[in-house]
Amino acid sequence: MSGANKQKAAVRQRKMTKKQFIATYGSLIGLIALIIIITVIRPRFLGGANIRNVLRNASINGLLAVGMTFVVLTGGIDLSVGAIMGCAGMYSAYFAQAVLGYPVIVAVLIGLAVGLAFGLFNGFCIAYLRVPAFVGTLGAMSVADGLKFLLTDAKPIPNLNEEFEFIGGGSIGPIPVPCIIMVIVLIICFVLLYKTRYGRYVFAVGGNQNAAHVSGINTKKIIFSVYILAGVLSALAGIIMTARVTSGVTSTGDGYETDAIAMVVIGGTSLAGGKGRLWGTIVGIMIMQVLSTGLDMLGVNTYYQMLVKGFVVIGAVMLDSLSSD
């Protein structure tokens, strides 16, 4: 009797795990399938040079998504990440001009300071002044765009310090510098999110802000902090990107916020907050990057690429919500 019950329970559990399996690993399976399909048609896709390209680009664009994951986990959204990226890139380019002769660290710190400032601004508005995240960061996006254009009247900044350019274009051994930076950022973020009390609070605030507040968590402080993280990581992406294209350009980061949000939701993080996973975001980043490079390599018409990307985002979220119900 009890044995049969146990069996039933075990079967039910296995069924549950099957569903959970799809929810958890669906996007990863999708990514692997995608890589296989592209490689079968175009074997060079898995060539060393191309893998380095894909990883380097994923590292830069992915920084936005890593920051965004924290924001989305608290139930917020940051629309200003692309604009902060562009703005920080321009300001660090300004101080990285070879003629000015500042050390590289100055340019980097200035860029990060821009990101920090926007993060503080966003966080303060949203956590303490009760501006909705959507509105607050939309405003910040416009402010960042304005400051970016004001610096040089929209003119690009060429002739950067060669050491500065190393941050984006260089590599240590076979590994591109942006990838190394990304790995360091990821290690810090994984520890923060999964090994510290802070990480648990981030999930708690997103899950139920009132309950989190009642249980003694300083929810405002947590919300404040995630926007700072997103701002600084966006700035870091901007600095690396600027170093990579070897000049400060105002178009950097334009529209990247939508890609970043897409990467996060493909990775299974819920826009309602409280539910999600950082490694899922890594899968999301890779899916978007593999799609972009792979479809280009296959010579897929750019308009079809847009269609594909749109359906991938919807499909991933659909899969996630259907299998988690």
Add this chain to the structure above:
Amino acid sequence: MKKKSMMKVFAVLMTAAMAFGLTACGSDGGNEGSEPSSEASTTEQSTAQDSTAEDSTAEESGGGTAGAEGLKIGATYYTLQTEFCMRMDNEAKKWAKENGVEYTSYDGNNDASKQLEQVETMIADGVDAIILNPQDADACSACVDAAVEAGIPIVGVNTMVNNDQLTAYVGSEDVSAGEEIMQYMIDYMDSDAFNIVVIEGPMGQSAQLQRYEGITNVLADYPDIEILAIDTANWSRSEAMTLMETWLTTYGEEIDAVVSENDEMALGAREAIKAQGLDIPCIGIDGITDAVAAVESGDMIASDFQNAEGQIRGALDTAVKCVNGEDYEKEVWIPFEMITPDNYADYQGRY
């Protein structure tokens, strides 16, 4: 509870809006894209039918390219979402079919870093030559460095890039386009004292800088032509319309003529002018389909046609020569052609 369900609704709305935005862009562009491609395939069919005739004319006009067979060429355009770049891409596809070349085109999506990424993808994909239509003269310099480092010839087309190592450049001199439209407007007005407004392209882009330089070159000889106002409308028809509305409110009938650095903006300005019941002559550059129609209907006095087909063919020819180690010209200039009420019919249905 209530709050959570509201968040859910919000989330669904967000994704829906985002997805809708994505697909809307896609379907919009899809229509635009499918039209020229079907057109291209019909022309391809006709080329196949009278291939002998085509060959001889091609040789006469220098359209056929010797030694191109079997090559693999990649091209990155700063965007494939405007008519001009689509024309280049379609012509390149046609050329590739004619010459047995494996051709892949990339959409830079107005993003210099995206173009760098694409150049690197092409290098990894083992192309023989790269065609670069840069988004920005300085930012795309890194594309050239990447290609040079890989030992692959890289030919610039249509817009300049600031890099000495660029293998070759094929384009039209935007300065002369600026000079030509300004001079045409002065001849049309038949006066050397009137007021104009100038609508500019995106600030800092080489086409904007050079076309404006051309306009001022001519104006230097006409001190009594006054520029009442000058501002950018970013090549955009709708932005130009708004800009013109503002200027009409400010200056009204003081404005005698509109000089625009491209057709889209000239057409936008003209719409604003017509909406006010006025008739101020407009002139633009590029010779897009709508502009040819506008010259026919009298909405634009003329448009300076930029030969997209000639430019991309020139670039591809040069690229092939580079790959085969033949002599080539480092700079090839394709002249602009003025579309006027007398000759507009020649440009109808050209693409």
